[in-house]
Amino acid sequence: MxxxxxxxxxxxxxFGVGVYGLIVSAHxxxxxxxxxxxxxxxxxxxxxxxxxxxxxxxxxxxxxxLTGIVIAVSATAFGLALMVRLGQETGRAxxxxxxxxxxxx
Amino acid sequence: MIGLILDALIVISLVGLALxxxxxxxxxxxxxHFVVLGLAMSLAWARLDAPDLAMAEAAIGxxxxxxxxxxxxxxxxxxxxxxxxxxxxxxxxxxxPIAVASGLLVGMIGLAASLTEHRPGLAGLxxxxxxxxxxxxxxxxxxxLIFRGFDTLLEITVLLAALLGAQAVTQRPDPDPSLxxxxxxxxxxxxxxxxxxxxxxxxxxxLLKAGxxxxxxxxxxxxxxxxxxxxxxxxxxxxxxxxxxVLLNLGLVAGLVSFILLGLAPLLQGGxxxxxxxxxxxxxxxxxxxxxxxxxxxLLFAGATGLKRGRHG
Numbered sequence: 001m002x003x004x005x006x007x008x009x010x011x012x013x014x015f016g017v018g019v020y021g022l023i024v025s026a027h028x029x030x031x032x033x034x035x036x037x038x039x040x041x042x043x044x045x046x047x048x049x050x051x052x053x054x055x056x057x058x059x060x061x062x063x064x065x066l067t068g069i070v071i072a073v074s075a076t077a078f079g080l081a082l083m084v085r086l087g088q089e090t091g092r093a094x095x096x097x098x099x100x101x102x103x104x105x
Numbered sequence: 106m107i108g109l110i111l112d113a114l115i116v117i118s119l120v121g122l123a124l125x126x127x128x129x130x131x132x133x134x135x136x137x138h139f140v141v142l143g144l145a146m147s148l149a150w151a152r153l154d155a156p157d158l159a160m161a162e163a164a165i166g167x168x169x170x171x172x173x174x175x176x177x178x179x180x181x182x183x184x185x186x187x188x189x190x191x192x193x194x195x196x197x198x199x200x201x202p203i204a205v206a207s208g209l210l211v212g213m214i215g216l217a218a219s220l221t222e223h224r225p226g227l228a229g230l231x232x233x234x235x236x237x238x239x240x241x242x243x244x245x246x247x248x249x250l251i252f253r254g255f256d257t258l259l260e261i262t263v264l265l266a267a268l269l270g271a272q273a274v275t276q277r278p279d280p281d282p283s284l285x286x287x288x289x290x291x292x293x294x295x296x297x298x299x300x301x302x303x304x305x306x307x308x309x310x311x312l313l314k315a316g317x318x319x320x321x322x323x324x325x326x327x328x329x330x331x332x333x334x335x336x337x338x339x340x341x342x343x344x345x346x347x348x349x350x351v352l353l354n355l356g357l358v359a360g361l362v363s364f365i366l367l368g369l370a371p372l373l374q375g376g377x378x379x380x381x382x383x384x385x386x387x388x389x390x391x392x393x394x395x396x397x398x399x400x401x402x403x404l405l406f407a408g409a410t411g412l413k414r415g416r417h418g
Contacts, residue, residue, distance in 0.1 A: 006112050006113060014123050018127075020203075021128075023195070023200040024196075025127065040146055047150070049219045057153075058225070060232060063253060065158055069165055069166055070324055070398075085275065
């Protein structure tokens with residue numbers, strides 16, 4: 001096994017962990033962690049699978065990932081602002097679907 | 106062999122930290138694990154021959170994201186001083202199977218891409234062959250500003266859009282209790298700032314200049330510069346304000362506006378859109394972008410529309 005295969009496997013596990021966290025976490029900040037972990041997994045995959053070009057590391061995937069990191073922080077910052085405002089409005093930082101009163105009766 | 110062991114250690118810590126960031130009992134601990142995860146990612150980039158990414162991840166991924174998450178956490182705590190409720194999870198029978206399936210999907214794609222016969226990326230080959238003609242030494246800066254300039258133009262637009270969006274939804278109490286430290290007047294703070302802030306500016310300018318030939322670039326430089334802004338806010342030297350400042354707003358759009366103008370300029374002489382005219386234009390553009398990125402990140406941290414001189418300034 002070489003290092004790039006190792007990082008590909010890491011990307012797979014990280015993506016799985018991210019998806020799991022996104023589904024089970026109730027707190028919105030934990031959901032943001034999960035989305036960021038999924039993003040990082042894909043970045044890792046992009047760079048780890050790109051082979052060398054003429055003896056150098058391929059600059060194109062690296063530049064794409066650099067752009068991706070900045071977009072990820074922009075989206076996270078906006079998500080955090082939305083979360084804080086939700087907390088101010090409702091007193092909670094969860095989407096609160098699970099603690100709605102049941103209307104069955 | 107040693108390299109493989111190092112990689113294995115990095116991979117193990119990546120997975121362990123990610124699990125902790127998802128699973129930690131308290132939210133604050135989860136934030137800390139997430140920040141350390143960013144640093145471990147930066148080690149992984151260094152091992153994958155991507156020093157530019159390592160630097161960006163450490164400065165932006167771990168540093169700025171961590172600061173933003175901690176200030177958001179503090180705002181939530183200010184809202185509910187009695188402390189956060191115990192960790193709640195949404196029970197779902199499908200969560201584990203879906204997670205395993207999506208992990209397997211990513212793994213299969215990755216293994217298929219890395220185990221099949223390797224063909225060098227044609228775009229990368231084209232970049233490396235034409236780099237010499239551009240006068241830039243760092244092919245990644247070349248891709249960002251010359252070969253895929255449109256991506257970078259949109260990227261800086263997204264950053265500005267995120268700031269405008271965040272400002273639109275933010276309701277900041279004035280004065281903001283989340284942004285002030287307990288006692289910013291102790292003499293040590295002043296001495297620390299006198300050393301750290303000039304050094305940060307120096308590192309940022311170095312990264313900006315180095316970006317043309319070596320590891321570095323506008324995004325890394327902007328993030329490092331933003332760190333000194335965050336420090337000045339936390340120590341009460343600069344305060345968030347809800348009154349927009351003209352000079353500040355000009356700085357915020359400097360990167361985007363100069364990118365658009367420099368991108369349009371070649372059209373006047375019959376050239377192609379975004380074909381930046383020469384190395385001087387690239388330096389100018391990178392400097393403007395550094396300023397805009399730093400100011401955007403600082404304002405995202407402050408959650409404000411403007412900044413003013415602080416009471417302890």
